Structure formats: structure tokens, C-alpha cells
Amino acid sequence: MSHLLEVDNLKKHFPVHGGLFNRKTADFRAVDGVSFDLQEGKTLGLVGESGSGKTTVGKCILRLMEPSAGQILYDGADITHLKQRDLRRLRSEIQMIYQAPAASLNGRMTVGQIIGEPLWIHESLKGDAARDRVLELMNVVGLKEEHYYRYPHEFSGGQQQRIGIARALAVQPRLIVLDEPTSALDVSVQAQILNLLQDLQDQFDLTYLFISHDLGVVRYMCDEVALLYLGKIVEVAATEVIFESPKHPYTQALISAIPEPDPDTQREEIILRGELSSSQSPLTRRGGFRGGDGGCPFAPRCHAEKLAQCETVPPPLLEVERAHQVACHLHPQLDKA
């Protein structure tokens, strides 16, 4: 039992209002039964296109959003229904780093205040003691002492992300949810931040839940990868396994679509039909790409040869090989003889 985080059948449904008197007419199922485990000290990548529900999963784990159903175990304890008072303690254990560094930092606070605020809230540190800790943190993430009294807008995107990382580290968390931490950055800066994150993980024994749409970055950062499609996990396995022998047709298409910076990589490109339905189309069925409620959510875009049950039976997430789970009718469960 070395799982730091266990997520079991997590669901988050948003009500959709419409019709007469704006009644609730439907549920938008952003996250629809997601389960995974995360071992201490490891990095799990949560990958999906926009609208697949990956950020919602991250927010539910921090209880920044209330899950509709399911269970989240942190260090063996159920945190799904924690009260506000206990949540505060939880949040010194789990922290989040956001995508848009500029938007996630308060523009009216100096860097020192931003990084010092969690210290005050969680540890009642203030004055010189807080200042020393802040400077230490700034040093850890590669900011200079003279940045203490500057404001976020004076920094470049990469530097701003360093501030966000220092703020997350301030309370000495064990688990950090990284929500697309580098997608707003240029590649050369992205490389710096990714390396920093790896150094910090080694230094402080951190566990990462790494949310990203960039498979290249995920391959570099993660030990394990879970792929989300329309709120459901379609495949989970160790990173090498996912990239070497992807099983689910969606994973195959996604990997074939990564543009490798190497013109000699001769790879058969699988071009998917249609698009992930937007937040509206699963309700209006306009695009028609959500699939029937009964079937596999990916069926309408699937390029593989379809079976009869693809349209009617939702495929369960099964272990098709050791430590390799796939939700696809084409891949039967591993015989556990």
C-alpha cells in the first residue's frame, strides 16, 4: 500500500439548464468514472485533448470542485467529504501549479507576498522568519534575491511560472497537481522549467500528477500515463509501454499525430475524423461525435474495424497485459491463469 493517491470512479457532472423556467435538462458529464492510483514519488501523466476532463479531475482532487460521485483517497484517508476546516490541512499536502502563470498570480502583490502568503496561512509564519523562507524558496526555483519586491508583470512567462512553483512549494506539499505547467512557454524555457520540476521532485520527494496535452512533454516527465477521452480513461500503462505499443485506437492516433522534430521519422499518420465534441455538442448532438450513450465514446471517430458492441456497450477498462489497462472491445482481458 504505497499509493499516495487513489481515485475511484470519480465523476463530475455539471447541470445544464434550459427549456421552460430554466429547469435542469441534462447533465454534462465532464468526468465520467475515472479511476487511477498514484504511487508516492512517481509522476502520472493525465493526457487528453481539450474538453476531455483532465483539468476537472485535477480540481476535484484538490477539492476545488466538489466531485459528483466517487471516492478520492489520499494517503489512505478518504478526502472526498472533508469539511472546510480539514481541507485547509489537506491543501498544505496537495498543491497545484497552473497553466497561465500571469493569471494565477495576483498582480497587486509582490513576489515576496505571493510566496509568503501560504506560509502565513498554513504556518502562521511572518516577519523575518517568513522572509528567510521565501528567499530560500526563491533560491530553490532559480529566482534572485532582488526579485523579492518586484511585481509579477515585470517577469517573463518562465520566471512567472517559477514564482508559481515557489508558491506551491512553500507549504512543503507531498503531491503537486501540475495543470499544463509549460504549455504557455517557449520550448527553450519549457526545457528549463521541466528540468527544474524534475530536480525538485528528486530533492523534495514529490509526487506529481502531470496534466498535459503535449505527449512529448509527458513522455519526458512521466512514469505512467493515463489517457482521457470525453471524461473516461481509455488507456493506462507505463510511459514506455504507451509509446512503444499503444493499444487503444485513440492512443494510436494521438501518438501518430505528434509532430516529431525529425523529418526522417517515417510514421504512418492516422488522421481521425471529426473532433472531440465541444462542451455543447454532447447535448445538442450537433456534431454527432459523442456517440450513443450506450456505446464507446470514441466509436464515432474510431478508425479501427468496429465490432457490433462498439455502438451499444461501453467498453470497461480492463487489464489486457500486465499493468496495461485498455478500454476497448478489440482488446480482451488478459487471462489470469
Added chain:
Amino acid sequence: MTDLLNIDDLHLEFHTYDGVAKVLAGVNLTMRRGDVLGLVGETGCGKSMTALAVPRLIPMPPGLITAGRVTFNGEDILSKSESEMEAFRARHVGMIFQDPVTNLNPLFTIREQLVDAVLYQQAQGKKVPGRWRGFRPSVRQLRKDAHARAVELMRLTGIPDGDKRIYDYPHQFSGGMRQRVLIAMALAGDPDLLIADEPTTALDVTIQAQILRLIRSLVAQLGLTVLLITHNLGVVARSCERVAVMYAGRVIEESPVRELFRNPKHPYTRGLIAAVPQKDVARGGLEGIPGMIPNLINAPSGCRFHPRCEYVMEACRTRVPPAIDVGAGHSASCFLYPEDA
């Protein structure tokens, strides 16, 4: 002389309250008809400005072109009048941008916007008829033809059910479909040059793959010349034949695609390629480029990359390195290579 586009030593400044930002400092770029050229660089390196300088879409002031020439099909663009430019843009250049949401008007249907584009391009594209123009089609007929052309453009860009969906509003389209609509709009005037400014940055990878394939098929079908601006080296590797790498307002390396990735010459290009997480990079093996992009108001002297370069020499600080031919249609602006080899 079959160059379609020739940018020669282009200098562009922006006058700001903090001082004069030298955004382009001698850009040289040549495109032949049928080329697919990738223009790569990080934020603020001037790649969009270079592209906008061709149809002269840079607001002036605050912008100011201080030196250089831009010729298109042998015509000098910088000396044209504004009304000549309008006709030029309509006839020769189509542009698509990064964000397909803000480039469509949410209050009008796709039909209204696409038909407008077609009509405008036709009006600008034709020689202005003299007094005796004889038979002139009615406005109604023109609009009908334009509608047919719009549907045809939607088919060309792979929008299913174009004849029905043309009556939809932009919000009824997904991101990838909106980008297709914008490509259709850019193609309305049958342009020679398509400038695609980060066309897939806002899209998911599977949709990106669709759009890149569409652009490639348009090149094959219509014989378009494409200037593809991107920060993503993977996109370039997949869709371009030649690449120009920009850094801080200059093109620092230009080469055929394969040659660039096999044999990058400029230290910045090498750093950029090494910074992309690739298949065989082990944990901790990713190399960033130390430092950050220079402030263009107070840009470094000589080679603008020299403060971040590990091979910096005395000459780099004082002189701007010229584009040095390093063989196989490959040139790099770096003093590491002998100037007259």
C-alpha cells in the same frame, strides 16, 4: 528570377514610450513559387512581423520601416499606395491566423462572411472597368455566384455539408472547422501566397494533424506558396520543405528541412532542437538554452545571440555575422563558419 517573394535587409522599428524597439534588424528571405517555407522562432523573435510586413499590415505609426525592400513578383511593395495595396492583398495574399475565434464575427453567419470575402476579392481582383463596360451582371447574380463559390471553397477545405452549414454562425463550428472556414476565406481571392501565422497553435494535436494535411493538399492541388509561421519544430518537420530560423529580429539560419534537423549549424538552432522533448531523451537529459530572449529596445550588439551563446568570440560582440553558406542550400549567420568558404 522566379522569386515570388523577396525580403531584402528589412528593418522595422516600433516607437514606444520606453524607447525604440528594433523589432526587425535586417531580415532576408526569399521564396520561390510553390515553396512551403517554415518560419520558426520563439515569442518575440519577429516572425509574425516579418509576415505582416508582406501585405503591409503593420500599423504605422508606431511601426516604421527604416530600411530594406520587399518585392513580390518583381513589384516593389513598400512604395505602393494604400489603394494599390488593397488590390494587391485581395489578389495575391491570403492570411490565416492563430486564433480562429476572434477572426470571425460572431454576429454574422459564415455565409455572410464568406460571400463578403468572395465579393470583395472579385471587386478588387478585376481591373476596374471603364465607362463602357457593356453587360454587367446584376448584384443578385453576383451574390448567387459568390454563394456558389463560397460553398465550393468550403468543400475544398473539407467542411462537410458546406451547402447547409454555410448558414450557421461561427459558434456552431468547432475550433478546427473555424480554422477551415478561415482558410476558405483566405483562398477566396485565389492568392499566390498563403501566410499561415501559427495556424494550429490553438488546436488539439489530432485536429492539428488534420489542418496540416489540408494545407499540404492545398499546396498540391492549387500550387499555393505557403509561408508557415510556427514555434513548433515538429510542425515544420512535418509540413515544410525549407526552414528559416529567426532570433531577435534576424533570420539566423536557413536550410532545407532535413538538412536543418540533421545538421543544425547555428548554436541557437541546436539549442532549440535540443530543447524539444524527443523520443530518446532520458530523464534530466533535456537541455534548455540558458538566459532569455533579449529586450529589443536595448538589443545586444553584434550577433544578438552572443550573450547566451557558449561559443561566443570577440567578433560576435562587435560585428553582425553575415549569412554564411555552409553548403547544400544551407546558410547560417554565425562566425563559427569561415566567411568565404
